Amino acid sequence: MKRHILNITFLLALTCTVSSILAQDSFEPVKDEAVLKSRMKSTAATTQTMKCDFAQEKHLSFMSMPIVSNGKMVVKHPSKLRWEYLTPYSYIMIINDGMMSMRDEGNDSEMDLSKSEGFKQMNFTIMSIMGGEMGDLEGFETTYFENETNYRVDLKPTDEQVSEFIAEIRVYIEKTAMAVFQVQLKEASGDETRMYFKDHVLNAKVSEDQFIIK
Amino acid sequence: MRKYLKISLLSSSLLLLGVVALGQSILTLDAYGEGVYNMQIDRKKDHFSGILSVAEESKGVYRFALVSKMGGTLIDMRIIEQPHAKNTVHPPGGKTIEPSDLIYCVEPLNKKAILKLLERDFRLLIWKKTKNMTPGKKVIIGGKKFRIWSNPCIRSGVQTWKTAFAVTYTENCDLIETKINHPAIRLHLTIAPMEH
Numbered sequence: 001m002k003r004h005i006l007n008i009t010f011l012l013a014l015t016c017t018v019s020s021i022l023a024q025d026s027f028e029p030v031k032d033e034a035v036l037k038s039r040m041k042s043t044a045a046t047t048q049t050m051k052c053d054f055a056q057e058k059h060l061s062f063m064s065m066p067i068v069s070n071g072k073m074v075v076k077h078p079s080k081l082r083w084e085y086l087t088p089y090s091y092i093m094i095i096n097d098g099m100m101s102m103r104d105e106g107n108d109s110e111m112d113l114s115k116s117e118g119f120k121q122m123n124f125t126i127m128s129i130m131g132g133e134m135g136d137l138e139g140f141e142t143t144y145f146e147n148e149t150n151y152r153v154d155l156k157p158t159d160e161q162v163s164e165f166i167a168e169i170r171v172y173i174e175k176t177a178m179a180v181f182q183v184q185l186k187e188a189s190g191d192e193t194r195m196y197f198k199d200h201v202l203n204a205k206v207s208e209d210q211f212i213i214k
Numbered sequence: 215m216r217k218y219l220k221i222s223l224l225s226s227s228l229l230l231l232g233v234v235a236l237g238q239s240i241l242t243l244d245a246y247g248e249g250v251y252n253m254q255i256d257r258k259k260d261h262f263s264g265i266l267s268v269a270e271e272s273k274g275v276y277r278f279a280l281v282s283k284m285g286g287t288l289i290d291m292r293i294i295e296q297p298h299a300k301n302t303v304h305p306p307g308g309k310t311i312e313p314s315d316l317i318y319c320v321e322p323l324n325k326k327a328i329l330k331l332l333e334r335d336f337r338l339l340i341w342k343k344t345k346n347m348t349p350g351k352k353v354i355i356g357g358k359k360f361r362i363w364s365n366p367c368i369r370s371g372v373q374t375w376k377t378a379f380a381v382t383y384t385e386n387c388d389l390i391e392t393k394i395n396h397p398a399i400r401l402h403l404t405i406a407p408m409e410h
Binding site for chain 2: 056058060062063064065067069083085088089091093104105107109164165185187188189190191193
């Protein structure tokens, strides 16, 4: 009898866990889009800087395991971003007022993003997503979803050039803190890159040195 | 950005001249038949690095993908290995055509000449020693002649005067890195296994 009770308890616990996991994954269209947009706007307006750690998973359709890399990200509104891979390779990408600098295994290079419309658009898109300002993002068709704990913003490129590379971007936002905790980038190739963000620190002091490659 | 894409193309193109531990290709595939490599490409003053993923999908069928470090897939190609006796010999009047399949390629790389070069270089990676590799012996892989010489753990080969490559192994014959130099076009490649 005791064993039966234990089994039933275990099954119930398992069912609850599975249902709660499924509930987290199932999204429905947002009930009040205006509220979400206004929350995103006000979060962006009150966030001057943001630091966090990230893990990137590259899923190739033919590989059994994703290629995982880890690093740190720093954003300073409105136009500065430091994106740094620490393992398993070293790579830094910095966007600073329209200039993009890279350090790749000790080799430095620089590019003026304002010189091409395509790069300008890319710069604007990256900064908007990282800053949580995705409402009516130019060049993308935006749809909003939600579940109990999170929002999901789906961005489908409307620009032909962008759609050659990107099929869709999904941005997951935690409802309470309005923090982006996952970005899923579905490529035109059918492959996918997932980025997980954690340990967010908002409005901490960020030195300008962070946006210069030394 | 365009510059980097061009380099990445070239990079993948002239990829690896495989040098072979006995009976194996240069690829150090894991238990799932998969391998991930950090690939660095230097041409003149420009530098680019990416990730090369390789998997043996079934016996003699290999899949290669070159991915940028920020995650974008640049090229995805399937190459089918054929019996060495057929695929390493020029038939009279033409080169052997071996089967391959382009799954995906970003537009700037989607050029016939680049893809041909890429395929040939990827094919070098999967080439396996099947007969004795006497130093000085010439073999034909992907329609090009290579001269092989070797010692127990370190081997190197020469395609023509235009290309040289060297592969470094540990004492246990684990691959440390492969270096390929193309002095004529000032292109240098380094490929090393990466933890994933």
